[in-house]
Amino acid sequence: QKEVEQDPGPLSVPEGAIVSLNCTYSNSAFQYFMWYRQYSRKGPELLMYTYSSGNKEDGRFTAQVDKSSKYISLFIRDSQPSDSATYLCASRSGGSQGNLIFGKGTKLSVKP
Amino acid sequence: DSGVTQTPKHLITATGQRVTLRCSPRSGDLSVYWYQQSLDQGLQFLIHYYNGEERAKGNILERFSAQQFPDLHSELNLSSLELGDSALYFCASSVAQGGDTEAFFGQGTRLTVV
Numbered sequence: 723q724k725e726v727e728q729d730p731g732p733l734s735v736p737e738g739a740i741v742s743l744n745c746t747y748s749n750s751a752f753q754y755f756m757w758y759r760q761y762s763r764k765g766p767e768l769l770m771y772t773y774s775s776g777n778k779e780d781g782r783f784t785a786q787v788d789k790s791s792k793y794i795s796l797f798i799r800d801s802q803p804s805d806s807a808t809y810l811c812a813s814r815s816g817g818s819q820g821n822l823i824f825g826k827g828t829k830l831s832v833k834p
Numbered sequence: 835d836s837g838v839t840q841t842p843k844h845l846i847t848a849t850g851q852r853v854t855l856r857c858s859p860r861s862g863d864l865s866v867y868w869y870q871q872s873l874d875q876g877l878q879f880l881i882h883y884y885n886g887e888e889r890a891k892g893n894i895l896e897r898f899s900a901q902q903f904p905d906l907h908s909e910l911n912l913s914s915l916e917l918g919d920s921a922l923y924f925c926a927s928s929v930a931q932g933g934d935t936e937a938f939f940g941q942g943t944r945l946t947v948v
Binding site for chain 2: 763764767771810823824825826
């Protein structure tokens with residue numbers, strides 16, 4: 723079992739839809755959770771960073787972490803064609819072990 | 835722009851050759867991480883350096899090596915290249931070596947081995 727599992731999609735939604743992207747993780751030591759957006763052939767861009775369970779909101783984006791079920795979600799409200807990209811979830815444990823463990827990414831397409 | 839600079843952007847080389855990929859972290863960041871991204875494997879962690887010292891190794895082949903210099907830039911050396919080494923190679927940087935710090939990625943080096 724991979725430490726971070728993510729449905730690769732692809733996911734296609736109409737413009738304006740609410741998008742839900744999800745990951746599960748298996749390592750109980752993971753304490754920090756991130757969502758990255760990656761456009762084709764570009765570097766991953768940090769979108770959201772959370773530490774504790776609960777919700778964190780930034781504009782149209784909401785990151786949700788449920789540590790009891792080891793579930794990570796990213797919600798995108800009022801999705802736009804410019805949101806079309808691959809979304810990667812990542813987790814890391816605490817302490818000095820700083821490398822991020824990534825899911826394989828979900829490819830999202832928002833149709834006008 | 836994340837502030838992390840990688841060169842070159844593209845590299846085409848033959849099997850058996852050796853290449854060096856370079857990464858300049860964001861100003862003030864002491865940690866550099868290297869990742870390999872291929873279509874079927876996603877982003878795979880290779881190696882982590884903090885302030886010049888190796889901190890962690892992931893799925894890095896023995897043919898690959900890395901170092902971080904006193905000015906904090908890092909180089910990833912890939913030798914005896916094989917077709918399967920063709921991938922995107924990313925570096926990321928962060929202020930600290932782990933825990934509660936964000937990691938920012940460069941634009942990557944696309945390596946094609948022919």
